[in-house]
Amino acid sequence: MRHHIYLSPGMFGFGRLASYDYFTHVERALVTRLRARGDDVVTHVAHVSPTASIRRRALKLTELVASTCDPTNPRAGPIHLIGHSTGGLDARLVASPSVALAVRPTALAWRGRLASVTTMNAPHYGTPLASFFTTASGERALRALSALTVVALSFGSPPLAVARAVVAAFSGVDRSIGLKVEVFDRATEALIHLLDDVRGTDLREYVDAIAGDQGAMVQLMPEAMDLYIAGVEDRPDVVYQSTASMAPSPSARMLLQELWHPWSVVSSAVFAMIYTLTSRLDRRYPCAASHAGDDNEQLLARVFGRPPGARANDGAVPIRSQIWGKLVWAGYGDHLDVLGHFRDSSPVKERAMAELEGDPPHVDWLYSRSDFGRPQFASLMDAIVEGIIAASPT
Numbered sequence: 001m002r003h004h005i006y007l008s009p010g011m012f013g014f015g016r017l018a019s020y021d022y023f024t025h026v027e028r029a030l031v032t033r034l035r036a037r038g039d040d041v042v043t044h045v046a047h048v049s050p051t052a053s054i055r056r057r058a059l060k061l062t063e064l065v066a067s068t069c070d071p072t073n074p075r076a077g078p079i080h081l082i083g084h085s086t087g088g089l090d091a092r093l094v095a096s097p098s099v100a101l102a103v104r105p106t107a108l109a110w111r112g113r114l115a116s117v118t119t120m121n122a123p124h125y126g127t128p129l130a131s132f133f134t135t136a137s138g139e140r141a142l143r144a145l146s147a148l149t150v151v152a153l154s155f156g157s158p159p160l161a162v163a164r165a166v167v168a169a170f171s172g173v174d175r176s177i178g179l180k181v182e183v184f185d186r187a188t189e190a191l192i193h194l195l196d197d198v199r200g201t202d203l204r205e206y207v208d209a210i211a212g213d214q215g216a217m218v219q220l221m222p223e224a225m226d227l228y229i230a231g232v233e234d235r236p237d238v239v240y241q242s243t244a245s246m247a248p249s250p251s252a253r254m255l256l257q258e259l260w261h262p263w264s265v266v267s268s269a270v271f272a273m274i275y276t277l278t279s280r281l282d283r284r285y286p287c288a289a290s291h292a293g294d295d296n297e298q299l300l301a302r303v304f305g306r307p308p309g310a311r312a313n314d315g316a317v318p319i320r321s322q323i324w325g326k327l328v329w330a331g332y333g334d335h336l337d338v339l340g341h342f343r344d345s346s347p348v349k350e351r352a353m354a355e356l357e358g359d360p361p362h363v364d365w366l367y368s369r370s371d372f373g374r375p376q377f378a379s380l381m382d383a384i385v386e387g388i389i390a391a392s393p394t
């Protein structure tokens with residue numbers, strides 16, 4: 001059997017930029033596991049504007065599938081959509097029978113072969129972090145944070161001076177009037193200049209795209225997602241599965257433990273700030289279903305010892321906002337850990353062997369102290385593949 005897998009990136013969304021490949025670890029893990037079962041697999045990554053509206057992003061995903069899946073061949077194999085963060089909402093929108101995407105019916109003919117929709121840490125009920133990013137200073141902060149992410153994951157870590165400038169700017173979050181947007185702008189420019197001409201141009205286009213279209217940030221606000229939930233239906237013949245994670249709540253003690261590692265201090269401080277923003281809930285829009293379902297609640301209780309509270313999050317999305325359909329994996333990890341972008345604490349020899357076998361190095365920059373590593377990533381990928389296999393026609 002040949003599986004056709006389409007991957008849709010999230011709020012830091014792109015296929016490849018600089019030397020940072022968003023889905024490189026996920027693609028490799030899926031292909032390796034499906035081929036080990038004797039199946040063939042073809043993967044595609046949607047190239048979407050990072051913060052464009054969910055509908056615009058969904059149209060890009062629709063066009064990609066329609067142009068690559070051989071829609072006229074009913075025996076070409078099942079189609080699976082996998083979305084991380086906002087990408088999970090793109091996938092649900094494309095699959096929904098109740099939504100008009102303003103495309104020709106032939107462009108959606110492939111939906112008869114759609115077998116599964118997998119969402120990884122997606123904000124199904126919104127995220128408070130989006131509310132901050134829709135402010136004037138928040139938009140500047142998002143650009144700087146996105147550029148910092150690309151450079152950090154490309155080089156391992158950006159210059160401490162630039163990262164510290166971002167931390168200093170974020171320190172004014174609680175005094176919104178005092179949040180100096182020019183600091184974010186200078187940090188973004190400094191990060192772009194770190195790259196060579198070609199990669200620097202790509203990064204500039206990326207951050208300019210964030211400035212030019214903030215549609216997704218408005219739509220990811222909890223108040224706006226309330227309408228998304230009311231209008232987007234699940235396809236009855238498609239399996240919906242999700243993964244969810246949360247990070248330990250940051251504390252001053254955690255920062256003190258990293259004093260001998262300057263980069264870890266800065267990274268931890270940035271994570272603590274966005275974690276705090278994400279934990280600010282409005283009781284009227286709690287970023288969660290009233291009940292996640294008995295099986296899902298049991299999984300959460302089994303993994304964490306007790307069901308997580310409403311404020312628990314992965315640094316970008318509350319954990320209870322991440323649950324949709326069947327929860328197939330839950331654990332400690334931050335928003336980028338689950339993509340394979342984690343701090344690899346494996347022995348040096350093990351890392352070297354993995355790279356010889358074609359596994360790119362795992363690089364992290366948002367230090368959340370989640371202790372997410374190779375075993376957790378393997379477990380996560382196993383769970384997703386099991387769901388894909390179960391959803392596929394025999």
